Amino acid sequence: MNTFRGVHDMGGLPAGEVVASEHDFALWEKRVDALMVLLSRKNLLTVDELRRNIESLGADAYDKMSYYERWIYAITQTLIQRGVVSIDELGRRIAEVQARDDGGN
Amino acid sequence: MSEHHHHDESVPHRHPLRADQDDTLTYWRAMEIAVRELLIDKEITTADEVRREVEAMDNRTPAHGGRVIARAWSDPDFRKLLLEDGNAACEAMGLERGLYKLVAVENTDKVHNVVVCTLCSCYPRFLLGLPPDWYKSRNYRSRVISDPRAVLGEFGTVVGDDAVVRVHDSTADMRYLVVPKRPSGTEGFSESKLAELVTRDAMIGVSFARQP
């Protein structure tokens, strides 16, 4: 291949039958969406930064992650790139959130 | 919100089609909580602001789009405005103007329009709410652009050879609303009765409006 094609740039590629799938969005998914809208309104993120970070996921991750998993990944990447959130505080806070979960499942 | 029934053996376990991620603290869900908390700690947002945004999102449903279409079917001047300046038409109905420019495209006996975003998931959210999973799926995004009549067929929508199929790839700063054909036998229907015939899928262009 002497061209570059992004994993997201899929128009015209072979794919399967369209299944009319949908689900009621979970609260956490809506919150991810809300964070994107709020950060964009506060000029801390552009939709194109969100997209660029999603597009930089490897092909495997792009297809395996759910839609809002890709979004929270990309929102967080943008916040790190802009210096709004540091990697250190992010890592510590994720660990704290996981420790708080009583592991009831 | 967080009622758990793990210990209630009398409730048979059902197998949901899709894992209920509200009940399981996945890595990505933990990240959402962590990021939201950090943004609140830094006073960039508040819990209340996030909640209000979620509520606003819940209030955006295809019923908004349905009202717009029903008005366009009933009022020729409004139809003209909608096709010329979609945002002004929404505003004239007391709806959100929308952040993006709205392009309304009309289905007729000669033209059938259908919308996709091959690169991501662009969608007129202020009129239709959040896009359904299939709209964001690899299968839809890959194929409706190059083989639209086959994909329409998978939705049970057959467009005859006497009509042109026009796919709109929503790649940039426009958002698209399909104005479906008004169903036959609806002469004299009120706007609210007409609005009930307008489905979300008809406004994306993968199906026709409901027959009464």
Next chain:
Amino acid sequence: MAETEAIAALFKAGDCVRVREAYPIGHVRTPYYIRGKSGVIERLCGAYPNPEELAYARPGLPRQPLYRVRFRQTDVWQGYRGKGDDTVDIEIYQHWLQAQ
């Protein structure tokens, strides 16, 4: 500010254009499948900050004219299974277009 900084529009509705055939990395809103294809300007949509710059938190100015360009499906896809006059309309920024 942003409102004043726009590049002049080079094309008008009805003009024949060709999409540049280029394959950079980065955030690009010109789909792969349409590069190198020829179509007709359907309308000028206005001028918008360049998303290729916005993606890196830069202002994307001056704003780029954005067009809706209409392509015949049979010109885009080999062996297109449909009618000869089926079309695809795509928003494309001016810097990706050249006169045909």
